[in-house]
Amino acid sequence: MQNTVTACLIVIGNEILSGRTQEKNLSHLALKLNEVGIQLREARVIPDIEATIIATINACRAKFDYVFTTGGIGPTHDDITSAAIARAFGVTLHRHPDAEKALRAHYSAADINEARLKMADVPFGATLIPNAVSTAPGFCIGNVYVMAGVPRIMQAMLDAIIPLLNGGATMLSISITTNLPEGKIAAGLTEIQNRYTDIDIGSYPMYERGTLSTTLVLRSPNAAKNEAARAEIEAMIAACGGLVVASPGA
Amino acid sequence: MQNTVTACLIVIGNEILSGRTQEKNLSHLALKLNEVGIQLREARVIPDIEATIIATINACRAKFDYVFTTGGIGPTHDDITSAAIARAFGVTLHRHPDAEKALRAHYSAADINEARLKMADVPFGATLIPNAVSTAPGFCIGNVYVMAGVPRIMQAMLDAIIPLLNGGATMLSISITTNLPEGKIAAGLTEIQNRYTDIDIGSYPMYERGTLSTTLVLRSPNAAKNEAARAEIEAMIAACGGLVVASPGA
Numbered sequence: 418m419q420n421t422v423t424a425c426l427i428v429i430g431n432e433i434l435s436g437r438t439q440e441k442n443l444s445h446l447a448l449k450l451n452e453v454g455i456q457l458r459e460a461r462v463i464p465d466i467e468a469t470i471i472a473t474i475n476a477c478r479a480k481f482d483y484v485f486t487t488g489g490i491g492p493t494h495d496d497i498t499s500a501a502i503a504r505a506f507g508v509t510l511h512r513h514p515d516a517e518k519a520l521r522a523h524y525s526a527a528d529i530n531e532a533r534l535k536m537a538d539v540p541f542g543a544t545l546i547p548n549a550v551s552t553a554p555g556f557c558i559g560n561v562y563v564m565a566g567v568p569r570i571m572q573a574m575l576d577a578i579i580p581l582l583n584g585g586a587t588m589l590s591i592s593i594t595t596n597l598p599e600g601k602i603a604a605g606l607t608e609i610q611n612r613y614t615d616i617d618i619g620s621y622p623m624y625e626r627g628t629l630s631t632t633l634v635l636r637s638p639n640a641a642k643n644e645a646a647r648a649e650i651e652a653m654i655a656a657c658g659g660l661v662v663a664s665p666g667a
Numbered sequence: 668m669q670n671t672v673t674a675c676l677i678v679i680g681n682e683i684l685s686g687r688t689q690e691k692n693l694s695h696l697a698l699k700l701n702e703v704g705i706q707l708r709e710a711r712v713i714p715d716i717e718a719t720i721i722a723t724i725n726a727c728r729a730k731f732d733y734v735f736t737t738g739g740i741g742p743t744h745d746d747i748t749s750a751a752i753a754r755a756f757g758v759t760l761h762r763h764p765d766a767e768k769a770l771r772a773h774y775s776a777a778d779i780n781e782a783r784l785k786m787a788d789v790p791f792g793a794t795l796i797p798n799a800v801s802t803a804p805g806f807c808i809g810n811v812y813v814m815a816g817v818p819r820i821m822q823a824m825l826d827a828i829i830p831l832l833n834g835g836a837t838m839l840s841i842s843i844t845t846n847l848p849e850g851k852i853a854a855g856l857t858e859i860q861n862r863y864t865d866i867d868i869g870s871y872p873m874y875e876r877g878t879l880s881t882t883l884v885l886r887s888p889n890a891a892k893n894e895a896a897r898a899e900i901e902a903m904i905a906a907c908g909g910l911v912v913a914s915p916g917a
Contacts, residue, residue: 458714492849
Protein backbone atom coordinates (compact mmCIF):
# COMPACT_ATOMS: atom_id res chain seq x y z
CA MET A 418 0.00 0.00 0.00
CA GLN A 419 1.23 3.45 -0.92
CA ASN A 420 1.90 6.23 1.54
CA THR A 421 -0.62 8.92 2.25
CA VAL A 422 0.78 12.25 1.11
CA THR A 423 -0.78 15.31 2.74
CA ALA A 424 -1.11 18.99 1.93
CA CYS A 425 -2.34 22.21 3.48
CA LEU A 426 -3.54 25.39 1.77
CA ILE A 427 -2.86 28.79 3.33
CA VAL A 428 -5.01 31.53 1.82
CA ILE A 429 -3.40 34.89 2.57
CA GLY A 430 -5.61 37.94 2.19
CA ASN A 431 -7.73 40.41 4.13
CA GLU A 432 -10.19 40.50 1.22
CA ILE A 433 -11.28 36.92 1.91
CA LEU A 434 -11.70 37.50 5.67
CA SER A 435 -13.62 40.75 5.16
CA GLY A 436 -16.15 38.92 2.98
CA ARG A 437 -15.36 41.12 -0.02
CA THR A 438 -13.96 38.28 -2.13
CA GLN A 439 -15.26 34.72 -2.35
CA GLU A 440 -12.43 32.16 -1.98
CA LYS A 441 -12.22 30.15 -5.19
CA ASN A 442 -8.90 28.30 -5.19
CA LEU A 443 -9.46 25.66 -2.51
CA SER A 444 -11.69 23.26 -4.44
CA HIS A 445 -9.59 23.57 -7.61
CA LEU A 446 -6.41 22.79 -5.66
CA ALA A 447 -8.05 19.86 -3.83
CA LEU A 448 -9.22 18.23 -7.06
CA LYS A 449 -5.89 18.72 -8.87
CA LEU A 450 -3.89 17.37 -5.92
CA ASN A 451 -6.14 14.34 -5.66
CA GLU A 452 -5.37 13.47 -9.29
CA VAL A 453 -1.71 13.00 -8.32
CA GLY A 454 -2.35 11.23 -5.03
CA ILE A 455 -2.06 14.13 -2.58
CA GLN A 456 -4.77 14.68 0.04
CA LEU A 457 -5.62 18.24 1.08
CA ARG A 458 -6.01 17.91 4.85
CA GLU A 459 -6.42 21.47 6.06
CA ALA A 460 -6.88 25.00 4.80
CA ARG A 461 -6.37 28.24 6.68
CA VAL A 462 -7.40 31.74 5.70
CA ILE A 463 -5.20 34.36 7.36
CA PRO A 464 -4.80 38.13 7.12
CA ASP A 465 -1.94 40.11 5.55
CA ILE A 466 -0.07 40.33 8.87
CA GLU A 467 3.59 39.32 8.82
CA ALA A 468 3.72 37.63 12.23
CA THR A 469 0.60 35.59 11.42
CA ILE A 470 1.98 34.49 8.06
CA ILE A 471 5.31 33.44 9.60
CA ALA A 472 3.70 31.47 12.44
CA THR A 473 1.19 29.78 10.14
CA ILE A 474 3.79 28.82 7.51
CA ASN A 475 6.11 27.36 10.13
CA ALA A 476 3.34 25.40 11.88
CA CYS A 477 1.98 23.99 8.62
CA ARG A 478 5.24 23.15 6.85
CA ALA A 479 6.23 21.00 9.83
CA LYS A 480 2.88 19.21 9.86
CA PHE A 481 2.10 18.48 6.19
CA ASP A 482 4.09 17.06 3.29
CA TYR A 483 3.21 20.00 1.07
CA VAL A 484 2.07 23.55 1.83
CA PHE A 485 0.49 25.76 -0.83
CA THR A 486 -0.19 29.45 -0.39
CA THR A 487 -2.29 31.84 -2.45
CA GLY A 488 -2.26 35.63 -2.39
CA GLY A 489 0.00 38.52 -1.50
CA ILE A 490 2.69 38.34 -4.19
CA GLY A 491 1.71 41.39 -6.26
CA PRO A 492 3.36 44.82 -6.50
CA THR A 493 1.51 46.79 -3.80
CA HIS A 494 2.22 47.55 -0.13
CA ASP A 495 -0.23 44.86 1.07
CA ASP A 496 1.65 42.13 -0.82
CA ILE A 497 3.89 40.90 1.97
CA THR A 498 3.82 37.13 1.44
CA SER A 499 7.30 36.79 -0.10
CA ALA A 500 9.01 38.80 2.64
CA ALA A 501 7.13 36.94 5.39
CA ILE A 502 8.04 33.54 3.94
CA ALA A 503 11.70 34.54 3.70
CA ARG A 504 11.54 35.36 7.41
CA ALA A 505 9.76 32.09 8.17
CA PHE A 506 12.69 30.27 6.56
CA GLY A 507 15.29 32.57 8.14
CA VAL A 508 16.68 33.72 4.79
CA THR A 509 16.86 37.10 3.05
CA LEU A 510 14.79 38.24 0.10
CA HIS A 511 16.78 38.69 -3.08
CA ARG A 512 15.91 39.88 -6.57
CA HIS A 513 15.93 36.71 -8.66
CA PRO A 514 17.81 37.45 -11.92
CA ASP A 515 15.57 35.25 -14.08
CA ALA A 516 12.42 36.83 -12.66
CA GLU A 517 13.80 40.33 -13.15
CA LYS A 518 14.76 39.50 -16.74
CA ALA A 519 11.26 38.16 -17.46
CA LEU A 520 9.58 41.24 -15.96
CA ARG A 521 11.85 43.60 -17.91
CA ALA A 522 10.97 41.71 -21.09
CA HIS A 523 7.24 41.82 -20.26
CA TYR A 524 6.96 45.55 -19.47
CA SER A 525 8.11 48.41 -21.69
CA ALA A 526 10.96 50.59 -20.42
CA ALA A 527 8.36 53.27 -19.58
CA ASP A 528 6.21 50.84 -17.60
CA ILE A 529 8.77 48.97 -15.54
CA ASN A 530 9.21 50.43 -12.07
CA GLU A 531 10.36 49.46 -8.61
CA ALA A 532 6.91 48.23 -7.53
CA ARG A 533 6.75 45.83 -10.45
CA LEU A 534 10.36 44.71 -9.96
CA LYS A 535 9.42 43.88 -6.35
CA MET A 536 7.58 40.92 -7.85
CA ALA A 537 11.02 39.46 -8.73
CA ASP A 538 12.01 39.39 -5.04
CA VAL A 539 11.92 35.87 -3.62
CA PRO A 540 13.48 34.18 -0.58
CA PHE A 541 17.12 33.22 -1.11
CA GLY A 542 17.27 29.63 -2.34
CA ALA A 543 13.72 29.62 -3.74
CA THR A 544 12.93 28.14 -7.15
CA LEU A 545 10.64 30.11 -9.47
CA ILE A 546 7.17 28.93 -10.48
CA PRO A 547 6.39 30.22 -13.98
CA ASN A 548 3.34 32.44 -14.56
CA ALA A 549 2.01 31.94 -18.09
CA VAL A 550 -0.65 34.64 -17.59
CA SER A 551 1.09 37.77 -16.34
CA THR A 552 4.83 36.89 -16.00
CA ALA A 553 5.39 37.73 -12.29
CA PRO A 554 6.39 34.32 -10.88
CA GLY A 555 5.48 32.32 -7.82
CA PHE A 556 8.17 30.36 -6.02
CA CYS A 557 8.91 27.21 -4.09
CA ILE A 558 11.10 26.98 -0.99
CA GLY A 559 11.38 23.75 0.95
CA ASN A 560 7.93 22.15 0.85
CA VAL A 561 6.12 25.50 0.47
CA TYR A 562 4.67 26.52 -2.91
CA VAL A 563 3.73 30.19 -3.17
CA MET A 564 1.15 31.16 -5.78
CA ALA A 565 -0.92 34.18 -6.81
CA GLY A 566 -4.43 34.66 -5.45
CA VAL A 567 -6.14 35.58 -8.74
CA PRO A 568 -7.70 32.23 -9.73
CA ARG A 569 -6.63 32.33 -13.38
CA ILE A 570 -3.00 32.94 -12.42
CA MET A 571 -3.12 30.49 -9.52
CA GLN A 572 -4.37 27.78 -11.88
CA ALA A 573 -1.59 28.45 -14.39
CA MET A 574 1.02 28.25 -11.62
CA LEU A 575 -0.50 25.05 -10.26
CA ASP A 576 -0.37 23.48 -13.73
CA ALA A 577 3.39 24.15 -13.68
CA ILE A 578 3.80 22.70 -10.15
CA ILE A 579 1.69 19.53 -10.40
CA PRO A 580 4.18 17.48 -12.51
CA LEU A 581 6.89 18.16 -9.90
CA LEU A 582 5.00 16.72 -6.91
CA ASN A 583 5.43 13.22 -5.50
CA GLY A 584 2.03 11.78 -4.68
CA GLY A 585 0.92 8.60 -2.96
CA ALA A 586 -2.26 6.62 -3.29
CA THR A 587 -4.92 8.34 -5.39
CA MET A 588 -8.33 8.63 -3.75
CA LEU A 589 -11.06 7.09 -5.90
CA SER A 590 -14.60 8.18 -5.24
CA ILE A 591 -18.11 6.97 -5.97
CA SER A 592 -21.16 9.16 -5.56
CA ILE A 593 -24.64 7.73 -4.83
CA THR A 594 -27.70 9.98 -4.67
CA THR A 595 -30.94 8.78 -3.10
CA ASN A 596 -34.36 10.35 -2.72
CA LEU A 597 -34.29 9.50 1.00
CA PRO A 598 -33.35 12.10 3.62
CA GLU A 599 -30.27 11.39 5.76
CA GLY A 600 -32.31 10.51 8.83
CA LYS A 601 -33.86 7.48 7.11
CA ILE A 602 -30.56 5.83 6.14
CA ALA A 603 -28.30 6.95 8.97
CA ALA A 604 -28.50 3.70 10.95
CA GLY A 605 -27.86 1.47 7.92
CA LEU A 606 -25.03 3.69 6.80
CA THR A 607 -23.33 3.56 10.20
CA GLU A 608 -23.48 -0.24 10.09
CA ILE A 609 -21.82 -0.29 6.64
CA GLN A 610 -19.22 2.32 7.60
CA ASN A 611 -18.30 0.23 10.65
CA ARG A 612 -17.47 -2.72 8.38
CA TYR A 613 -15.65 -0.66 5.72
CA THR A 614 -13.31 1.21 8.03
CA ASP A 615 -10.82 2.09 5.29
CA ILE A 616 -13.46 3.83 3.17
CA ASP A 617 -14.40 7.40 4.03
CA ILE A 618 -18.19 7.55 3.58
CA GLY A 619 -19.60 11.06 3.59
CA SER A 620 -23.31 11.88 3.72
CA TYR A 621 -24.48 15.22 2.30
CA PRO A 622 -28.07 16.42 2.51
CA MET A 623 -29.61 18.50 -0.26
CA TYR A 624 -32.73 20.66 -0.39
CA GLU A 625 -34.27 21.17 -3.80
CA ARG A 626 -37.75 22.56 -4.40
CA GLY A 627 -38.71 21.75 -0.82
CA THR A 628 -37.59 18.11 -1.05
CA LEU A 629 -34.76 16.55 0.93
CA SER A 630 -32.42 14.07 -0.70
CA THR A 631 -28.96 12.77 0.15
CA THR A 632 -25.72 12.20 -1.71
CA LEU A 633 -23.32 9.64 -0.30
CA VAL A 634 -19.67 9.86 -1.32
CA LEU A 635 -17.37 6.85 -0.88
CA ARG A 636 -13.64 7.61 -0.98
CA SER A 637 -10.71 5.21 -0.76
CA PRO A 638 -7.79 4.26 -2.97
CA ASN A 639 -9.30 0.78 -3.51
CA ALA A 640 -11.76 0.61 -6.44
CA ALA A 641 -12.93 -2.94 -5.68
CA LYS A 642 -13.72 -2.14 -2.06
CA ASN A 643 -15.53 1.03 -3.10
CA GLU A 644 -17.68 -1.05 -5.48
CA ALA A 645 -18.43 -3.61 -2.77
CA ALA A 646 -19.54 -0.87 -0.40
CA ARG A 647 -21.60 0.74 -3.17
CA ALA A 648 -23.52 -2.53 -3.69
CA GLU A 649 -24.26 -2.77 0.03
CA ILE A 650 -25.36 0.87 0.26
CA GLU A 651 -27.66 0.54 -2.76
CA ALA A 652 -29.23 -2.59 -1.21
CA MET A 653 -29.65 -0.76 2.11
CA ILE A 654 -31.35 2.19 0.36
CA ALA A 655 -33.77 -0.23 -1.37
CA ALA A 656 -34.48 -1.96 1.96
CA CYS A 657 -35.35 1.47 3.43
CA GLY A 658 -37.86 1.99 0.60
CA GLY A 659 -35.71 4.47 -1.30
CA LEU A 660 -34.48 4.86 -4.85
CA VAL A 661 -30.99 5.43 -6.15
CA VAL A 662 -31.40 8.38 -8.50
CA ALA A 663 -29.07 9.68 -11.19
CA SER A 664 -25.85 10.89 -9.62
CA PRO A 665 -23.86 13.94 -10.69
CA GLY A 666 -20.58 12.07 -10.01
CA ALA A 667 -18.28 12.77 -7.11
CA MET B 668 -12.10 54.24 20.85
CA GLN B 669 -13.92 50.94 21.02
CA ASN B 670 -12.26 47.57 21.42
CA THR B 671 -11.52 45.34 18.49
CA VAL B 672 -13.60 42.18 18.81
CA THR B 673 -12.27 39.18 16.88
CA ALA B 674 -13.71 35.95 15.52
CA CYS B 675 -12.57 32.75 13.86
CA LEU B 676 -14.54 30.38 11.62
CA ILE B 677 -13.87 26.64 11.73
CA VAL B 678 -15.34 24.83 8.73
CA ILE B 679 -15.68 21.13 9.57
CA GLY B 680 -16.11 18.78 6.64
CA ASN B 681 -14.24 16.36 4.39
CA GLU B 682 -16.44 17.46 1.48
CA ILE B 683 -14.83 20.91 1.45
CA LEU B 684 -11.27 19.53 1.61
CA SER B 685 -11.94 16.95 -1.11
CA GLY B 686 -13.03 19.70 -3.48
CA ARG B 687 -16.53 18.20 -3.81
CA THR B 688 -18.31 21.14 -2.19
CA GLN B 689 -17.50 24.83 -2.58
CA GLU B 690 -17.31 26.61 0.80
CA LYS B 691 -20.04 29.26 0.88
CA ASN B 692 -20.47 30.36 4.49
CA LEU B 693 -17.26 32.32 5.11
CA SER B 694 -18.10 35.50 3.22
CA HIS B 695 -21.68 35.59 4.55
CA LEU B 696 -20.42 35.24 8.13
CA ALA B 697 -17.72 37.87 7.62
CA LEU B 698 -20.18 40.46 6.31
CA LYS B 699 -22.80 39.77 9.01
CA LEU B 700 -20.20 39.94 11.80
CA ASN B 701 -18.83 43.18 10.45
CA GLU B 702 -22.28 44.77 10.72
CA VAL B 703 -22.14 44.25 14.49
CA GLY B 704 -18.50 45.25 14.94
CA ILE B 705 -16.81 41.84 14.98
CA GLN B 706 -13.78 41.21 12.75
CA LEU B 707 -13.30 37.75 11.26
CA ARG B 708 -9.55 37.22 11.68
CA GLU B 709 -8.99 33.62 10.64
CA ALA B 710 -10.78 30.66 9.10
CA ARG B 711 -9.75 27.03 9.14
CA VAL B 712 -11.12 24.15 7.12
CA ILE B 713 -10.58 20.83 8.88
CA PRO B 714 -11.65 17.22 8.29
CA ASP B 715 -14.22 15.17 10.23
CA ILE B 716 -11.55 13.80 12.59
CA GLU B 717 -12.26 14.06 16.31
CA ALA B 718 -8.71 14.79 17.47
CA THR B 719 -8.34 17.53 14.86
CA ILE B 720 -11.66 19.14 15.81
CA ILE B 721 -10.78 19.10 19.53
CA ALA B 722 -7.30 20.58 18.99
CA THR B 723 -8.57 23.25 16.60
CA ILE B 724 -11.49 24.28 18.81
CA ASN B 725 -9.26 24.58 21.86
CA ALA B 726 -6.56 26.54 20.02
CA CYS B 727 -9.05 28.97 18.48
CA ARG B 728 -11.34 29.56 21.46
CA ALA B 729 -8.33 30.66 23.47
CA LYS B 730 -7.16 33.00 20.73
CA PHE B 731 -10.32 34.75 19.48
CA ASP B 732 -13.26 36.43 21.20
CA TYR B 733 -15.76 34.34 19.23
CA VAL B 734 -15.45 31.03 17.41
CA PHE B 735 -18.03 29.88 14.87
CA THR B 736 -18.18 26.41 13.40
CA THR B 737 -20.10 25.05 10.43
CA GLY B 738 -20.81 21.43 9.54
CA GLY B 739 -21.05 18.02 11.15
CA ILE B 740 -24.23 18.33 13.25
CA GLY B 741 -26.56 16.14 11.19
CA PRO B 742 -27.86 12.61 11.88
CA THR B 743 -25.23 10.46 10.12
CA HIS B 744 -22.05 8.69 11.31
CA ASP B 745 -19.81 11.43 9.85
CA ASP B 746 -21.53 14.13 11.95
CA ILE B 747 -19.14 14.17 14.91
CA THR B 748 -18.90 17.88 15.68
CA SER B 749 -21.13 17.90 18.79
CA ALA B 750 -19.31 14.98 20.44
CA ALA B 751 -15.90 16.45 19.61
CA ILE B 752 -16.82 19.85 21.03
CA ALA B 753 -18.11 18.25 24.23
CA ARG B 754 -14.69 16.60 24.58
CA ALA B 755 -12.91 19.87 23.81
CA PHE B 756 -14.78 21.42 26.75
CA GLY B 757 -14.33 18.34 28.97
CA VAL B 758 -18.08 17.78 29.37
CA THR B 759 -20.44 14.97 28.40
CA LEU B 760 -23.00 15.01 25.60
CA HIS B 761 -26.57 14.96 26.78
CA ARG B 762 -29.92 14.86 25.01
CA HIS B 763 -31.30 18.36 25.42
CA PRO B 764 -34.99 18.10 26.42
CA ASP B 765 -36.08 21.17 24.42
CA ALA B 766 -34.29 19.94 21.30
CA GLU B 767 -35.78 16.46 21.66
CA LYS B 768 -39.25 17.93 22.09
CA ALA B 769 -38.84 20.07 18.96
CA LEU B 770 -37.62 17.11 16.89
CA ARG B 771 -40.48 14.89 18.10
CA ALA B 772 -42.93 17.65 17.12
CA HIS B 773 -41.28 18.07 13.70
CA TYR B 774 -41.19 14.40 12.66
CA SER B 775 -44.14 11.99 12.63
CA ALA B 776 -44.06 9.05 15.06
CA ALA B 777 -43.14 6.80 12.10
CA ASP B 778 -40.28 9.07 11.02
CA ILE B 779 -38.58 9.83 14.31
CA ASN B 780 -35.65 7.51 15.02
CA GLU B 781 -32.44 7.35 17.01
CA ALA B 782 -30.34 8.93 14.22
CA ARG B 783 -32.64 11.95 14.12
CA LEU B 784 -32.78 12.20 17.90
CA LYS B 785 -28.95 12.28 17.89
CA MET B 786 -29.39 15.83 16.58
CA ALA B 787 -30.74 16.76 20.05
CA ASP B 788 -27.45 15.72 21.70
CA VAL B 789 -25.38 18.73 22.73
CA PRO B 790 -22.53 19.28 25.21
CA PHE B 791 -23.72 19.61 28.81
CA GLY B 792 -24.19 23.30 29.59
CA ALA B 793 -24.70 24.34 25.98
CA THR B 794 -27.46 26.74 24.94
CA LEU B 795 -29.52 25.87 21.85
CA ILE B 796 -29.43 27.93 18.65
CA PRO B 797 -32.83 27.72 16.92
CA ASN B 798 -33.10 26.36 13.38
CA ALA B 799 -36.04 27.94 11.58
CA VAL B 800 -35.47 25.80 8.48
CA SER B 801 -35.28 22.18 9.61
CA THR B 802 -35.69 22.19 13.43
CA ALA B 803 -32.45 20.37 14.46
CA PRO B 804 -30.69 23.06 16.50
CA GLY B 805 -27.16 24.40 16.70
CA PHE B 806 -25.69 25.28 20.06
CA CYS B 807 -23.41 27.66 21.90
CA ILE B 808 -20.95 26.68 24.62
CA GLY B 809 -18.52 29.21 26.05
CA ASN B 810 -17.49 31.44 23.15
CA VAL B 811 -18.08 28.72 20.54
CA TYR B 812 -21.15 28.85 18.26
CA VAL B 813 -21.90 25.62 16.43
CA MET B 814 -23.95 25.85 13.23
CA ALA B 815 -25.05 23.63 10.35
CA GLY B 816 -23.01 23.52 7.13
CA VAL B 817 -25.91 23.79 4.68
CA PRO B 818 -25.84 27.52 3.83
CA ARG B 819 -29.58 28.12 4.14
CA ILE B 820 -29.66 26.59 7.62
CA MET B 821 -26.39 28.22 8.66
CA GLN B 822 -27.81 31.62 7.69
CA ALA B 823 -30.99 31.05 9.70
CA MET B 824 -28.94 30.07 12.74
CA LEU B 825 -26.65 33.05 12.34
CA ASP B 826 -29.67 35.38 12.20
CA ALA B 827 -30.63 34.01 15.63
CA ILE B 828 -27.10 34.43 17.02
CA ILE B 829 -26.22 37.91 15.75
CA PRO B 830 -28.40 39.89 18.23
CA LEU B 831 -26.69 38.07 21.13
CA LEU B 832 -23.12 39.07 20.22
CA ASN B 833 -21.18 41.95 21.75
CA GLY B 834 -19.32 43.79 19.04
CA GLY B 835 -16.78 46.59 19.07
CA ALA B 836 -15.97 49.19 16.49
CA THR B 837 -17.67 48.58 13.13
CA MET B 838 -15.37 48.58 10.14
CA LEU B 839 -16.45 51.09 7.51
CA SER B 840 -15.21 50.58 4.00
CA ILE B 841 -14.83 52.58 0.84
CA SER B 842 -14.13 51.02 -2.53
CA ILE B 843 -12.35 52.88 -5.34
CA THR B 844 -11.90 51.32 -8.78
CA THR B 845 -9.41 52.71 -11.27
CA ASN B 846 -8.54 51.79 -14.84
CA LEU B 847 -4.85 51.70 -13.88
CA PRO B 848 -3.08 48.40 -13.12
CA GLU B 849 -1.65 47.95 -9.62
CA GLY B 850 1.94 48.44 -10.78
CA LYS B 851 1.25 52.06 -11.83
CA ILE B 852 -0.13 53.18 -8.48
CA ALA B 853 1.82 50.99 -6.06
CA ALA B 854 4.39 53.63 -5.09
CA GLY B 855 1.78 56.36 -4.51
CA LEU B 856 -0.39 53.96 -2.56
CA THR B 857 2.47 52.93 -0.27
CA GLU B 858 3.12 56.58 0.50
CA ILE B 859 -0.53 57.15 1.45
CA GLN B 860 -0.76 53.92 3.45
CA ASN B 861 2.35 54.98 5.42
CA ARG B 862 0.57 58.16 6.50
CA TYR B 863 -2.80 56.51 7.22
CA THR B 864 -1.53 53.71 9.43
CA ASP B 865 -4.90 53.04 11.05
CA ILE B 866 -6.62 52.43 7.72
CA ASP B 867 -6.27 49.02 6.12
CA ILE B 868 -5.83 49.73 2.40
CA GLY B 869 -6.15 46.68 0.19
CA SER B 870 -5.33 46.59 -3.51
CA TYR B 871 -7.05 44.00 -5.70
CA PRO B 872 -6.22 43.54 -9.38
CA MET B 873 -8.89 42.50 -11.88
CA TYR B 874 -8.67 41.12 -15.40
CA GLU B 875 -11.65 41.72 -17.63
CA ARG B 876 -11.65 41.23 -21.38
CA GLY B 877 -7.83 41.36 -21.42
CA THR B 878 -7.66 44.64 -19.50
CA LEU B 879 -6.15 45.13 -16.08
CA SER B 880 -7.79 47.40 -13.55
CA THR B 881 -7.57 47.74 -9.77
CA THR B 882 -9.99 48.08 -6.91
CA LEU B 883 -8.72 49.70 -3.71
CA VAL B 884 -10.59 49.03 -0.49
CA LEU B 885 -10.14 51.32 2.53
CA ARG B 886 -11.26 49.89 5.87
CA SER B 887 -11.28 51.53 9.28
CA PRO B 888 -13.91 52.43 11.88
CA ASN B 889 -13.37 56.14 11.17
CA ALA B 890 -15.54 57.52 8.34
CA ALA B 891 -13.83 60.93 8.23
CA LYS B 892 -10.35 59.41 7.97
CA ASN B 893 -11.54 57.02 5.28
CA GLU B 894 -12.88 60.00 3.30
CA ALA B 895 -9.63 61.93 3.71
CA ALA B 896 -7.64 58.95 2.44
CA ARG B 897 -10.11 58.52 -0.42
CA ALA B 898 -9.51 62.10 -1.55
CA GLU B 899 -5.75 61.58 -1.51
CA ILE B 900 -5.99 58.29 -3.40
CA GLU B 901 -8.24 59.79 -6.07
CA ALA B 902 -5.80 62.69 -6.50
CA MET B 903 -2.90 60.23 -6.73
CA ILE B 904 -4.73 58.20 -9.40
CA ALA B 905 -5.33 61.38 -11.41
CA ALA B 906 -1.66 62.35 -11.07
CA CYS B 907 -0.71 58.91 -12.45
CA GLY B 908 -2.90 59.61 -15.51
CA GLY B 909 -5.72 57.31 -14.44
CA LEU B 910 -9.47 57.54 -14.00
CA VAL B 911 -11.65 56.64 -11.07
CA VAL B 912 -14.37 54.49 -12.61
CA ALA B 913 -17.71 53.43 -11.20
CA SER B 914 -17.23 51.25 -8.15
CA PRO B 915 -19.32 48.23 -7.22
CA GLY B 916 -19.11 49.19 -3.53
CA ALA B 917 -16.98 47.42 -0.96
